[in-house]
Amino acid sequence: MDWISLAAQLFPHGHTIVEQDNFLTGTAQVDGATVSVIGSCGHAPIGVEIALLQAQAVLATVRNFPQRPIVILVDTQGQRLRHRDEMLGINSYMAHLGKCMALARSQGHKIVALVYDQALSGGFITSGMMADACFALPQATIRVMGLPAMARITKVPLERLTELAKSNPVFAPGPVNYLQMGGIDAIWDGDLALQLAQALRDASPQDQRSAAGLQRGGRSQAFPVAQAVLDHANLHANLRDNAP
Incomplete structure (x- = not known):
């Protein structure tokens, strides 16, 4: 799509979204309120320019419109793999964007993301995965790393990874697998405007992804390990505070 x-489907009551060089920005009306809309299109590779523009748009909302909700529209093939971007420090630009999203959430801005086409690699991690809640359309393509690239990095044969992907969502792309892992909250179909309005009402800054992954059977260890680390840290804090 x-x-x-x-x-047109998300914002039937009107919007001012404009596109420039695959960068989307503007406002829209949702459930009787104005929201900021930020995103990308055209399977955009996220280079230093778009990363900085997205960060600026988030900061402008935080500065000028306190607690205004933010909607992130995701269509990206990931971070741009060019020598120029690497030399300019694309990792720092991506980290800056993630920090701006975290700042907005800490200042009371509800952030909802929707993957409507592609969501790959770092371009997804610093946008959709930084939102309070992330959703996807049924036809969306979501993956952090393709199986051929994963085989090269891990040295596990591609045939073995392909076999694992049939039964383990961690190795498999697609919205259904990311839903099972807790990476997205739901797959939207039908009335998108209604579902967006409900998502903004329900959005919470508390990260429930690992718990959802455990409940849905997609990630069996993330939540128990995180909870064990938290319990260990709390134990040491109590011992320190009560030390003579």
């Missing part, structure tokens, strides 16, 4: 058709 192209972003223009998507915006």
Whole structure:
């Protein structure tokens, strides 16, 4: 789905979204309130320019419109793999974008993301995965790393990874697998405007992804390990505070 058709379905009461060089920005009306809309289109590779523009848009909302909700529209092939971007420090730009999203959440801005086409690698991690809640359309493509690239990095044969992907969502792409792992909250179909309005009402800054992954059977160890680390840290804090 192209972003223009998507915006018409998400925001039937009007929007001011504009596109420039695959960067989306504007406002829209949702459930009787104004929201900021930030995103990308055209399977955009997220280079230093778009990362900085997205960060600036988030900061402008925080500065000028306290607690205004933010909607992130995700369509990206991941971070741009060019020597120029690497030399300019694309990792720092991506980290800056993630920090701006975290700042907005800490200041009371509800952030909801929707993957409407592609969501790959670092371009997804610092946008959709930094939101309070992330959703996807049924036809969306979501993956952090393709199986061929994973085989090269891990040295596990591609055939073995392909076999594992049939039964383990950690190795498999697609919204259904990410839903099972807790990476997204739901797959939207039908009335997108209604579902967006409900998502903004329900959005919470508390991260429930590992707990959801355990409950849905997609990630069996993330939540128990995180809880064990937290319990260990609390134990040491209590011992320190009560030391003579």
